[in-house]
Amino acid sequence: MQENGSLKLFKQGPTLEVRLFALAFLALALLIVDARWSTLEPVRQGVSVLLYPFQRIMLAPRDGVERIKGWIDAANEMRIEKESLQRQRIELAQMATHAAQLAAENEQLRRLLNVPETVTQPSVAVEVLFEPTSAFNHHLVFNKGSASGIRPGMPVIDEGGVVGQIVRVTPFTAEAALITDDKLSIPVQILRNGLRLIAFGGGVDGKMEVRYLTAGADIQPEDELVTSGIGGLFPAGLSVARVDSVHRDSATGFAMAVASPLAHPERHRHFLVLQVDVDVARRHEEAHAGEPGGAN
Amino acid sequence: MARRVRVEVARKGAGLSSLEPIDTTPFRRVASPAFIWLTIVLVWLFSLLPWRVWQPAPDLLLLILAYWCLNEPGRVGMLSAFAFGLLMDVHDGSLLGVHALTYTLAAYGTLALSRRMQRFNSVVQCLHMLPIFVIAKSASRLIEAWLAGEWLGWGWLWSALLMAMLWPLADVLLQMPQRQLEEGDGGSV
Numbered sequence: 009m010q011e012n013g014s015l016k017l018f019k020q021g022p023t024l025e026v027r028l029f030a031l032a033f034l035a036l037a038l039l040i041v042d043a044r045w046s047t048l049e050p051v052r053q054g055v056s057v058l059l060y061p062f063q064r065i066m067l068a069p070r071d072g073v074e075r076i077k078g079w080i081d082a083a084n085e086m087r088i089e090k091e092s093l094q095r096q097r098i099e100l101a102q103m104a105t106h107a108a109q110l111a112a113e114n115e116q117l118r119r120l121l122n123v124p125e126t127v128t129q130p131s132v133a134v135e136v137l138f139e140p141t142s143a144f145n146h147h148l149v150f151n152k153g154s155a156s157g158i159r160p161g162m163p164v165i166d167e168g169g170v171v172g173q174i175v176r177v178t179p180f181t182a183e184a185a186l187i188t189d190d191k192l193s194i195p196v197q198i199l200r201n202g203l204r205l206i207a208f209g210g211g212v213d214g215k216m217e218v219r220y221l222t223a224g225a226d227i228q229p230e231d232e233l234v235t236s237g238i239g240g241l242f243p244a245g246l247s248v249a250r251v252d253s254v255h256r257d258s259a260t261g262f263a264m265a266v267a268s269p270l271a272h273p274e275r276h277r278h279f280l281v282l283q284v285d286v287d288v289a290r291r292h293e294e295a296h297a298g299e300p301g302g303a304n
Numbered sequence: 305m306a307r308r309v310r311v312e313v314a315r316k317g318a319g320l321s322s323l324e325p326i327d328t329t330p331f332r333r334v335a336s337p338a339f340i341w342l343t344i345v346l347v348w349l350f351s352l353l354p355w356r357v358w359q360p361a362p363d364l365l366l367l368i369l370a371y372w373c374l375n376e377p378g379r380v381g382m383l384s385a386f387a388f389g390l391l392m393d394v395h396d397g398s399l400l401g402v403h404a405l406t407y408t409l410a411a412y413g414t415l416a417l418s419r420r421m422q423r424f425n426s427v428v429q430c431l432h433m434l435p436i437f438v439i440a441k442s443a444s445r446l447i448e449a450w451l452a453g454e455w456l457g458w459g460w461l462w463s464a465l466l467m468a469m470l471w472p473l474a475d476v477l478l479q480m481p482q483r484q485l486e487e488g489d490g491g492s493v
């Protein structure tokens with residue numbers, strides 16, 4: 009209150025209420041603009057670049073502990089990994105011969121049908137930096153960003169299948185929405201019969217929903233959903249989810265299926281971001297407005 | 305700093321402070337600006353860690369900002385609260401302005417009630433802080449729910465309650481350096 013021995017008799021500057029009104033108005037404006045448009049992205053990116061060193065410093069002890077833990081039971085981990093790799097190798101050897109046959113056959117058929125060759129997808133390996141604490145969305149923040157060629161819209165996968173999609177990129181970090189996030193939808197098809205559907209995140213926690221099915225749609229529990237490649241963002245054939253249950257509503261004539269994602273973003277720290285050509289996908293989407301097209 | 309404190313101690317009548325019948329809280333020592341900003345920045349850095357994923361977790365940054373708004377209104381005010389709120393928004397990936405609005409409202413509430421609260425000890429102060437935290441948090445929760453079209457339940461009320469309960473503890477911890485100064489000076493005079 010007292011500074012340099014003199015009493016302040018009058019308040020200096022605007023009153024408390026004026027400042028409150030100005031700041032609250034600014035906060036509200038930011039909220040509404042940020043919720044409706046993406047004009048504030050540069051501001052967010054700038055602040056995020058400033059934040060990045062602090063985030064890394066604070067997470068350094070955790071990373072250090074994990075590295076030490078890794079060293080301590082390196083031998084044990086190696087043994088387990090070796091065993092599982094050995095098992096996988098035997099399983100894969102069988103599949104590889106089968107796949108070689110199929111590939112040859114597929115190539116022949118593609119030539120016959122004049123279907124263009126599929127290209128292999130360039131990708132970036134990323135590591136989870138942290139999980140943002142916003143209760144409204146299921147997001148993960150990765151340790152690489154636009155400096156490594158990551159762009160919004162690119163799919164993120166792990167060995168189980170699709171994990172999510174990049175929604176926001178800063179020079180050094182990238183934020184991905186998980187497939188269980190209610191703002192994400194993925195064009196899928198049933199592996200068993202090729203039925204094309206759209207899977208939505210949200211609904212029950214940690215699950216996906218397949219909505220807008222006709223009551224007679226051929227979908228059963230245990231059906232595997234893979235990406236259909238429609239929309240151009242997700243390459244075709246990536247595993248997405250397995251159907252848990254199907255609810256058929258005879259009153260409305262529609263059915264809905266609940267599916268569990270096959271990827272486990274909570275168990276791993278390393279993921280792969282597929283560098284699909286986002287612009288081509290967007291043009292494709294615009295050209296086919298109305299067709300399902302990845303995330304909104 | 306030390307000189308100023310000594311002058312104030314002399315003005316108050318140094319050796320008699322223990323005999324004063326009234327609560328001595330209004331005669332608090334001035335905290336050094338370095339200490340204020342150090343505590344705020346440390347708590348902010350601590351808030352970057354992933355422990356806040358648990359919804360009822362207390363928002364320690366809000367607590368400490370409100371605390372310094374009450375005790376050092378000349379140094380920490382609504383603008384600092386707004387700025388730190390914006391930093392938390394970017395870190396959390398939430399809509400810009402959610403934390404900024406909460407922090408600004410809490411800072412305003414604290415500043416508006418500061419004249420009254422400074423007459424009480426920290427336990428009574430925390431009873432004043434509880435509604436401030438609840439109102440500040442509910443405003444941004446409501447707007448967030450409106451913009452997202454989804455209500456996320458009442459877990460954040462626990463957060464406000466925990467923050468109010470931590471207030472006396474924060475008071476003890478943050479007044480420690482000033483008290484030590486006072487005792488050291490009292491002995492020497």
